[in-house]
Amino acid sequence: MNKSSEIIENPPITLKDLGWDEDWNFLFSSFKGPYIPGRVVTAHKTRYDVITPDGIISLPISGAMKTKKMIPVVGDFVVVLSDPDTGTKMIVSILERRTTISRGGSGEHTGEQVIAANIDMVFIITDPGHDFSIPRLLRYMLIVRASGAHPVILLNKADTCDDISPFINQIQREIGDVSVFPVSALQSSGLDVLKPYLGSQKTVIFLGSSGVGKSTLMNALTGSTDQKTGEIREDDGKGRHTTTVRHLTTLPSGCCIVDTPGMREIRVWTAGEHLSEEFSDIESIAVGCKFSDCTHQNEPGCAVIQAITEGTLMPGRLEQYLKIQKEIAFEKDKANIGLKRMEKERWQGICELGKNYREKKRWIQNR
Ligand SMILES: Nc1nc2c(ncn2[C@@H]2O[C@H](COP(=O)(O)OP(=O)(O)OP(=O)(O)O)[C@@H](O)[C@H]2O)c(=O)[nH]1
Ligand SMILES: [Mg+2]
Ligand SMILES: [Zn+2]
Structure with missing residues (x-):
């Protein structure tokens, strides 16, 4: 070998x-x-x-x-x-990727971080416990919208909750155009509704925080115990994550599924048009703002602020919109700074080469 x-x-x-x-x-x-x-x-x-x-x-x-x-x-x-x-x-x-699931770099890393490629469908997984957060779900939705894949939200651990419907209603009210299914990976219940998404030659990825049950769901769907789940945890110093590497496996239906480690930080990496798509309610109200570059914060004649005053738009929705907008601008700046730094390092490298060359030439001449 x-x-x-x-x-x-x-x-x-x-x-x-x-x-x-x-x-x-x-x-x-x-x-x-x-x-x-x-x-x-x-x-x-x-x-x-x-x-x-x-x-x-x-x-x-x-x-x-x-x-x-x-x-x-x-x-x-x-x-x-x-x-x-x-x-x-x-x-x-x-081979040229059809879709890419990307996020903004975390910590020191700048720019786009590609998580997976050629994904048709994303199961965004959360639970009705402490993980449940509309802002978090919105971030995942933006990541998926920008990827070209199709999102579905799964509310796992439905067995831990007497009535799951308020959670589903809240997602539908505050996130809108996305299918939401309650499931219990542990009890393998509610999984039949996922079948239409798990067809042959399709690739599905699981995204969600650590501990929401991504690997348990993977095992429930494959009928195996191949993926380690919650009981065995590896402490990486920054948090406890059971799954540590992204892994693609196949179902008997011919569908490929990718399990991922829980994300600690979900930075959005997307172009502005996906923000408009996700917040089309705000964008359509904003058409009525007096100024075309209105920031919907304190300008006179702002239709968005008026909608909040009249109770037709929830203040939290605008808050989320402004926050993510700021974050996208920050990511872009960060990427630009990264590019400038790379350019500077490249020139430093070229100057270094020049210096070496001049020193060598001098040494030859002085011999
Ligand atoms: N009650 C209940 N517990 C569940 C369910 N699904 C998963 N769990 C439990 O939740 C814990 C975490 O499950 P995992 O499947 O390891 O979670 P994960 O999302 O893969 O976590 P990371 O790999 O760290 O990202 C385990 O103890 C599971 O048994 C469920 O539907 N109901
Ligand atoms: Mg896992
Ligand atoms: Zn406005």
Whole structure:
């Protein structure tokens, strides 16, 4: 066995089971040579578990990809170099993504952080306990809207609550255009309504805080205990998360599902148009504001403030809108600062090269 790859298992899963279709085939056909297609099922730090026609293989990425910062994520369809002469196996390219689930970078990281690719449907999972928060759900909704995937909200742990309907009503009232289903992953109840979303060749991802029951739901749907759930917890110093890596698995229906670790911080990474879409109620009222650049905070003739005074718009809704708007502007600034810093570092690098060259030249002349 060569050092660059290692066959993990040989599953009876084909790429077609994972959503490989004519369009992917077309994109792949431009790669001529000893290449095979694959789909990333788990992305580790520097290696990727990829399903290929040869089975699941743990692979590194090529040096060129590293240089271009072309980093695969779970769900990516990739091009794998599989050279029978040298035994080399590595990922050499990523096929153009149809959708990307992204968020703003957390902490030191700036810009877009891609969580997963080629996702059709997102199950945003919450519970009727301490996790329940409309602002949090709104953030997830924005992430999904910007991704091109379709959102569904699941209120898990319905068994822990005598009456779940007030929670559903509140989501429908304050978030609007999205399907909401109460389920109990632990008791495997309410799951039948999810079947239409779990069709063959579709990919679904679970998003939600740690402990809401994403992995329990994954196990309930797959009928396995493959995903570790709440009882076993790994303390990473920043919080306790049971799932630590994003992982794609398949259902007998042919649907792919991706379990993710709970998100600590949900920074929105989106263009303004998705904010307008999510808050279309405010945007349509704002058409009546006196000033076209009204910030709906203290301007005269503001139709939004008037709607709040008249009770046709909830103040909390405007508060959320303004908060997320500010956050998106901040993320953009942060990304711009990051770009400027990169540019500065690049110039520093070039200057450094120049300095080395001049020193070398001087040394040769003085010899
Ligand atoms: N009562 C009840 N408990 C549940 C339900 N679903 C999950 N749990 C429990 O909630 C705890 C957390 O479940 P997990 O599935 O590990 O949660 P998770 O969202 O995967 O968490 P992370 O991997 O940390 O992001 C476990 O103790 C589960 O047994 C449910 O429907 N009802
Ligand atoms: Mg989990
Ligand atoms: Zn206004």
